[in-house]
Amino acid sequence: MPSAILALFALAAVTSAQKFLLPGTEYSDINGACPIKGEVSLPVDMIIWPNIGLAHDPPGAEVARANIAQYFDNKGPASTLANFTSIATGLGLWRIVMTNTQACGVASLAGVDAVMVDGEDPDYGIDAPLGPLDPNVEFPDYVFQGDPGGGITIYLVESGVNNADFRGRMEPQIIRTPQAEPGSGDDSIDGHATCVAVKAAGTKYGVEKLANMVVAKKSSSISDIGAIFGLVHDDIIARGLQKKAVVTFSWGSLPAAGDIIGRQWSLAALALGKIMRDLDVPVVTSAGNDAKRSRIIDRYPKSFQEDKFPIINVGATDPDGSRRSDSQDGPLLTVSAPGADVTCLNRNGQVKTVSGTSFAAPQVAGLVAYLMGLEVVPFDTSDGKLALAAMTYLQTTASYPRSTANDAPRVAWNLIDEAQNPPSA
Template sequence: MRYTLLTSLISLLLLACCGASANPDGLAHSDTTKDLSEKAWYHVFPTPNSDYTATSSFIMATLDTDHLDKSTDADDHSIVTSWTVEANIDQDNPIGYAVCPKEHHQQDKIKAVAAWLKALTGQEPLEHFELDNSLDFWTLDMTLAQADQVAKNPDIEWIEVDEIGHTNGVIPRAVEMPTELDAALSAASNESQSKQQRAGPIEFVSQKDAVTELVAVSQPSTVPDISNLNTYEKHGGSKSFIYHLEEGVLVKDLSQVRILVADTTMESILNWEQEFPKVAPARLQTLRAIQTGLQPDAPPPSFREHTTCTADKALGQEYGVAKGATLVVVQISRDAVTEVLDGLRLIVRDLMEHPERQKHSVVTASIAFLSKNTDLKMRVKNTMELIMNMDVPVVVSAGNAGNKPGRHFVDEIPAVLATPDFPLVVVGSVNQKGELSKWSQDGPKITTRAVGEAITCYYGLTVTHSQQGTSYSAPQVAGQIAVWLSYDTVPQGIDTSSGKLARSMRDYLATNPAAGWEREIGVRVLWNGVTESDVPFTSATLKKECFDIASRKYVERDLLRAIIEDKFCPDFVGHGSISRRYNENTMADVQISIEYNSNEPRTKDLCIRYLLGELVDACYHPADNPANYKAGGTAILGDVTFKIEPQANRQDTRPGVDMGCSSAYKGFYNEYWVWGHGFASDDWGENLENQLKGCALFPNTWGFGYGLGDNGREWSVHFKTGVFQKHCVGNALHTAGAPADKWCSGSG
């Protein structure tokens, strides 16, 4: 017969309590009448050649204590002879066990043993089946005395405690959290998306004001900081499936999450979207989950927070990595070894029934157990191996005990099982700066890391910004794997040959420069491979300089608008990076340019938005500028630079638009001298001349020229008309842009 360490530990503690071993100073000897509902001191003795560190960690975790007194050999202090611990052991309190019969196929024998177990415990044993549907073991609750009887039954192969594991979420910091779904509205209200296409099948979109952990995934090593930017492949894993192994996902209650988006006219509209819009129709539930009445889309309150958050980080619309992937809910009833095993077996069966999902799926699990190889845990390992052999990577969390003595390295199952030949993807945690989280377990078992601090997600029905743990790092990596597996052509370095994908994906994440980089020495962090040229510049942080209008280099706003909309932007769409000079040698002489190194499609709307919208209309010069002249500027968005550079030296802006006109009667004609500022700045007086043709303008008398003068002029013109045309000339000047309160002086 084989027992688990926990069963043996309880037995040892009972023997130590009731035996004659010396108790710590000041404590009376224990005896068989000791009330075991109260705490007592116990001695625990290791077996020869034990792993003392692992065993002591196991004892403390099992008995939920941080204090364990160690005694060592007098001659060799590296040898532990015993530990002393204060604990509460109640041998009459039933706990869960797994019981494996020797006979797995003879139904009469199986039924007889099951009937005996029912008679012993008063419970119907719950059956657990192998992949070939033969009985593997039963689970049921038993007292220690009942377990001892089962262990002595010659028809039982082994009995093992059904260990309850834990999720790798750290207790969050105390913060004020939103209490309703409405709290998500403000976080989502700034979200907008813009499309980008580059050569090949990969198309990108960007999520503006994305949460920090998503920003970190998109951060290339060439950019120390990308504020409020998450760039990801447009389809976001749309051809992939993410098997989420936990207690279900709150799909039903989050089916209508309020997200504020922008329509094509840039007006805000309220749109209803689902946080989990793509869920496989068939939910996978363990037999215990079904028998206890659990709903896969509405897990009970005791589980819904953690399990919904981990799913959200993998593929949630607001807070997830693979926004287009399909969620496959794999619901277990509790974090027990037997339930995890049954959940993994459900995944194997589902992949066998849907072979098209192989090479297009990933499994994420953020549950851990103590590192002790038992029959059940070896079954967990073997089933994970089956999944990986079907070309489906398995992603697990590294653990959160890194700041505890002796536990810096990964030491829990399943993460500790990872080896070069057993290619689990083991994920640790970093903070927003890329620094290793002080509690994240680390070491050679780690594949990569992702942000696991100050996580934002749907934590049940509320949005939290304070969750911490490798539980939330692992699903981000699973989401990115789903994205890569959804490409028509996977990234170079991932081998999708049958039987090789899981190991190749693990190696790609661990070593390929396109899948991660060190944010600090020795701390490699997940990266989705997006480069600066892939970043849609409409989502980048705008760096803008508006030129000073006091320099007296400026252009009329309406002239700039006409140039940008009618000339420059259409030219840009056809040519890309361009620099054009307009109205050369006039007062409206201006150089406009775009240096365009982005893969985003060139559109007229984008060109107008940043040249006219940002460098013209959003560059304000209110002081001493009544005519709203524009001095231009420079705007930089990622790899794109916009410039508007007025070239001509002009007059002071304070007079606004101004004019002077004098007329002299010459008998048979009138002679005019006109000067102006703020109109006729770009066309050498052509428009004004056309207006004056209705005023008996004499041919071959037009003499127009640009030049500054002491009276504020920027140009002047001499011309002749017939007599009695002074009022007509004034009206023509007004039509051409002169101030309405200015008229011509003089005779005629």
């Protein structure tokens, strides 16, 4: 029988408090659906999903791991290509080749919730419309502070970075999921990831030019959604960067309740919630460019936003300060930033212009890093409150409408005007 590589989840205990992250999602198994119809030949991940909220490598994962090992000792070989665990989520990740018959056998083991076929996330990079735009247009009335704070690290959760515009500020040790390509190089379409990094902290085009950067590299596999944010959580702890980091990314997924994408975002949301609440690290993401389909922000994880999950959703504006026609907004929008004719560098270090909320979000991430690096941080940095305070500060103080249009969004501002920081002679 041809081989299939499948995603496996161990039994998860989902409490009502956690269900707010994915309203309407049903956590049901597919054990009765064997044999699985059709053969799968593409390599995907095998995920062990332990009891949510427990400590590193909880007992549920151990039970599943022992039973799976015993099963393959008796039933045939399995190729284990990668192994990964996160202390944020207790996730165990394997890449295992097996036949459909074996997959059904594994699905019946104690501790196993479901066997699911993994694949590419169809929405990966959806927040990044690219194209030739006018490089001479500049957003008015924003004066760069000549001596930004510094001392903050920005985690870029994308597909790598491919240029040297950071002057030694990029940490050499990257974070990488098992499926991501080795090295820190940019594997994204059209250099999307590099441009995002440059807008956050690039020496020439970035907002916070003194920030350090850690590359958190993922592939476009659905399984990497659940893995990458657990790795970021663990790395923040390892580097001692609580209250000294910002996480940013410009991608997401459309809801599909009950399927593998929903399961992965539930796991990712667990890690992101701990990053924001337990580690006091703000998380900044793009609102999305799908307003023609839905004006209201509706992609994971942006749609999870609430006080307990204070993710900062960033929309895009045209040069006059009005909302870009494709930028999603609504009650979950935190703030907006320039998203038209944005200048950055491509993966070869050449100047390019791009457009979309993907390139508005890292500007706000840079602004948050700048504010956190000031001698006196202008919002509450008490334990467990920093991320929500940063979001509220952007909504109420570090922004203002720059257009007279009825639906003009509040546009991010560093509270510096020309009188405070006049241009040099």
